[in-house]
Amino acid sequence: MGFSPDRRLDPDRLVSELDKVVRVLFGDAVAGRPSPARGIAEDNLDGATRRHAAALMRVNHCGEVCAQALYQGQALASSDATIRSALENAAKEEGDHLAWSAERVRELGGGLSRLNPIWYAGSLALGYFAGRLGEGWNLGFLAETERQVEQHLEGHLQRLAGHDTRTRAVIEGMRREEAEHRRTAERLGARELPEAARQAMRLAARVMTTLSYRI
Ligand SMILES: [Fe+2]
Numbered sequence: 001m002g003f004s005p006d007r008r009l010d011p012d013r014l015v016s017e018l019d020k021v022v023r024v025l026f027g028d029a030v031a032g033r034p035s036p037a038r039g040i041a042e043d044n045l046d047g048a049t050r051r052h053a054a055a056l057m058r059v060n061h062c063g064e065v066c067a068q069a070l071y072q073g074q075a076l077a078s079s080d081a082t083i084r085s086a087l088e089n090a091a092k093e094e095g096d097h098l099a100w101s102a103e104r105v106r107e108l109g110g111g112l113s114r115l116n117p118i119w120y121a122g123s124l125a126l127g128y129f130a131g132r133l134g135e136g137w138n139l140g141f142l143a144e145t146e147r148q149v150e151q152h153l154e155g156h157l158q159r160l161a162g163h164d165t166r167t168r169a170v171i172e173g174m175r176r177e178e179a180e181h182r183r184t185a186e187r188l189g190a191r192e193l194p195e196a197a198r199q200a201m202r203l204a205a206r207v208m209t210t211l212s213y214r215i
């Protein structure tokens with residue numbers, strides 16, 4: 001499990017990775033593709049409905065911040081160029097999710113979670129750790145994350161007011177792609193995580209979603 005020193009000490013790489021962190025946490029995410037909400041008229045939502053939807057989208061944005069860190073950690077730790085490039089597309093789509101969810105939070109009059117740097121650091125460490133366990137576990141961790149995000153977004157679709165078509169479109173668009181990311185990781189050879197690990201991940205996700213709904 002040697003980490004080639006040229007990759008670790010490469011200053012260009014270090015700068016570009018740090019740049020990524022700063023952009024995710026403090027920059028305005030720019031999507032490469034239009035939001036799934038584009039062209040859909042804004043529904044007439046009352047104050048409470050808007051606040052609830054904004055909070056749900058803040059949770060989702062927070063999840064996308066974590067996805068950025070997970071994919072970054074994965075790419076940093078992985079030594080397999082084929083897997084790294086196969087996951088690049090998923091990482092790019094996560095970048096769009098980040099921008100779409102931030103945009104929707106703002107449209108609904110909400111703010112982003114102030115705890116994002118904490119979740120980012122935790123996810124980066126987890127992604128890196130999983131990456132160092134070898135490709136099978138690394139991909140297994142990614143696949144399980146995507147599976148849980150998929151289920152979580154399904155839950156949000158149920159908790160959302162029926163007439164908030166724009167928010168619904170964003171969540172549905174993201175959910176479709178998370179399913180595709182999971183399938184990609186599975187295709188590349190993801191191992192199935194032990195039940196205890198899956199439960200620990202669900203618990204961590206619950207802490208994150210509960211807190212980011214509020215702050
Ligand atoms: Fe995503």
Ligand SMILES: [Fe+2]
Nearest residue numbers: 146177178181
């Ligand atoms: Fe994803």
